[in-house]
Amino acid sequence: MPRRLAPRPLPLGSPLQLLLLGCSFALAAYAGARLFADGWLSVTAWIVGAALLHDLMLLPLYALADRAVVRGLGAAGRRRLTPYVRVPAALSGLLLLVWFPLISGATAERYRSATGLSPDGFALRWLLITAVLFGGSALLLALRARRAAKHRPPRSH
Amino acid sequence: MLGLVLLVGITVLFVTGLLSYAAYNPGLAPVNDKTPGKGVLGFYLFAWPTGPVWLYRLTQGTHVTLGITLVPVLLAKLWSVVPKLFALPPARSAAHALERISLLLLVGGGLFEFTTGILNVQLDYVFPGSFYPLHFYGAWVFFAAFVAHALLKTPAAVRAVRHRSDPSGKPADSAAAGLVAPRPDPPTMSRRGALGLVGGGSLLLFLTTVGQSLGGPFRRTALLAPHGTADPGGGPNGFQINKTAAYAGITAADTHDDAWRLVVTGRTGTVRLTRDRLLAMDLHSSSLPIACVEGWSTADQWWRGVPLRNLAALVGHDTDPPDVLVESLQRHGAFRRAALRANQVADPLSLLALQVNGEELSPDHGYPARIIVPAAPGVLNTKWVARLTFGDL
Numbered sequence: 001m002p003r004r005l006a007p008r009p010l011p012l013g014s015p016l017q018l019l020l021l022g023c024s025f026a027l028a029a030y031a032g033a034r035l036f037a038d039g040w041l042s043v044t045a046w047i048v049g050a051a052l053l054h055d056l057m058l059l060p061l062y063a064l065a066d067r068a069v070v071r072g073l074g075a076a077g078r079r080r081l082t083p084y085v086r087v088p089a090a091l092s093g094l095l096l097l098v099w100f101p102l103i104s105g106a107t108a109e110r111y112r113s114a115t116g117l118s119p120d121g122f123a124l125r126w127l128l129i130t131a132v133l134f135g136g137s138a139l140l141l142a143l144r145a146r147r148a149a150k151h152r153p154p155r156s157h
Numbered sequence: 158m159l160g161l162v163l164l165v166g167i168t169v170l171f172v173t174g175l176l177s178y179a180a181y182n183p184g185l186a187p188v189n190d191k192t193p194g195k196g197v198l199g200f201y202l203f204a205w206p207t208g209p210v211w212l213y214r215l216t217q218g219t220h221v222t223l224g225i226t227l228v229p230v231l232l233a234k235l236w237s238v239v240p241k242l243f244a245l246p247p248a249r250s251a252a253h254a255l256e257r258i259s260l261l262l263l264v265g266g267g268l269f270e271f272t273t274g275i276l277n278v279q280l281d282y283v284f285p286g287s288f289y290p291l292h293f294y295g296a297w298v299f300f301a302a303f304v305a306h307a308l309l310k311t312p313a314a315v316r317a318v319r320h321r322s323d324p325s326g327k328p329a330d331s332a333a334a335g336l337v338a339p340r341p342d343p344p345t346m347s348r349r350g351a352l353g354l355v356g357g358g359s360l361l362l363f364l365t366t367v368g369q370s371l372g373g374p375f376r377r378t379a380l381l382a383p384h385g386t387a388d389p390g391g392g393p394n395g396f397q398i399n400k401t402a403a404y405a406g407i408t409a410a411d412t413h414d415d416a417w418r419l420v421v422t423g424r425t426g427t428v429r430l431t432r433d434r435l436l437a438m439d440l441h442s443s444s445l446p447i448a449c450v451e452g453w454s455t456a457d458q459w460w461r462g463v464p465l466r467n468l469a470a471l472v473g474h475d476t477d478p479p480d481v482l483v484e485s486l487q488r489h490g491a492f493r494r495a496a497l498r499a500n501q502v503a504d505p506l507s508l509l510a511l512q513v514n515g516e517e518l519s520p521d522h523g524y525p526a527r528i529i530v531p532a533a534p535g536v537l538n539t540k541w542v543a544r545l546t547f548g549d550l
Contacts, residue, residue: 032294054264
């Protein structure tokens with residue numbers, strides 16, 4: 001007998017879940033109506049855009065970067081070095097992501113005139129932190145390699 | 158694991174956010190209310206207290222520092238569930254379909270709240286409209302989806318936590334949730350390593366941010382926070398500034414002794430006071446911090462000036478000081494006019510300050526005179542005060 005291709009009606013699912021989601025949507029709609037009063041199109045673009053930008057751009061981008069590191073080191077036969085690159089790169093990237101407006105200087109003029117502080121140090125301090133992270137990682141790698149060499153039984157030829 | 162951290166963390170963010178909203182006393186007067194259409198969302202509002210004096214420092218420092226600290230946890234959580242975005246079939250039932258729509262509000266709303274908050278503390282006002290209504294109403298949309306998600310996932314979370322104390326089993330829940338890769342690459346990182354990286358990221362953000370809320374010598378440690386590392390200028394007036402005189406459009410001509418008069422209005426009429434006249438009044442001292450909605454704050458500064466309740470008494474409010482409307486010389490800015498509640502006026506520590514740390518106020522800190530009220534958000538400590546109107550608002 002050929003399988004029916006017509007869509008079956010969707011089952012309702014748990015009534016408790018439906019009730020809970022109904023309450024959630026009611027509250028979200030109440031607040032959302034006020035949120036959208038500021039210009040619904042741009043606010044929607046921001047909320048949906050944030051989810052899409054993160055899930056379809058940012059996340060694949062850092063997944064690809066990570067894969068490139070793993071594959072690159074793998075091809076060079078140094079796959080075990082992955083964490084020593086990945087960890088400082090991830091931490092540095094995180095700081096850049098959170099403080100991008102200050103580090104990039106996008107708000108430098110407003111920052112200077114509003115707070116009376118210099119906006120110049122952020123990029124330099126971020127670079128220094130990045131250098132310390134990679135330097136610390138390299139140091140750790142060197143220490144571990146030395147300790148491993150010490151504990152390795154001498155090879156007999 | 159990440160879910161539990163977010164459950165606690167985001168609840169604290171929501172509560173401290175609602176407290177900050179209450180701290181503005183939006184129910185007191187239209188000038189304080191950036192969200193006049195709030196309706197029942199302001200159901201819990203109360204008169205913000207004036208003590209302990211560090212109250213707003215604590216609640217808002219926690220709100221901003223915790224929000225920044227949770228960024229890696231949020232990103233890791235979204236990373237760990239991203240395969241579900243592409244799960245098929247799109248809906249197994251009507252309830253499941255609605256749950257997936259709700260997830261859009263959860264993810265979109267969460268990212269919206271974190272993004273607007275993080276941009277606002279860096280003065281990057283690129284979001285579509287005024288920060289206050291966006292962040293406040295956005296928080297309610299996000300929290301509605303957050304509570305539904307937390308309740309729907311409670312059974313699975315309880316199973317997962319129980320499972321962790323059971324050493325024998327496999328990660329049954331991840332498999333059931335469709336989060337196990339069908340053709341996994343060889344692992345490059347353990348679960349402990351991944352969680353360690355997230356925790357390390359949080360710790361790094363925390364350590365390079367929290368100093369801007371602790372103040373004093375700790376400010377140096379806040380290497381990337383907007384009000385970290387340095388204080389503006391030196392000397393008695395060398396503490397953090399929210400908006401400089403130049404930014405607010407205040408000129409020396411506006412504040413010159415020949416031009417400036419404080420206009421005080423109340424039950425018995427209006428008096429106009431020169432700065433010398435104010436200085437000749439009975440001056441009081443109070444040690445109070447400045448705490449900004451952006452999360453940074455200063456240690457206590459030593460202010461000297463005329464208690465607000467004495468100014469109220471000057472215009473006929475001898476007992477039971479009323480509310481006051483404070484107006485600044487500022488020509489623009491969302492808080493050039495702000496209202497203080499009767500309990501804030503009555504507090505003996507609330508001053509119209511003329512001096513700080515033993516010197517005259519600097520132009521950037523509000524010369525000729527500024528308000529300083531215990532436990533209030535920074536923007537309610539109006540600078541360059543021109544007019545005080547006592548009475549019911």
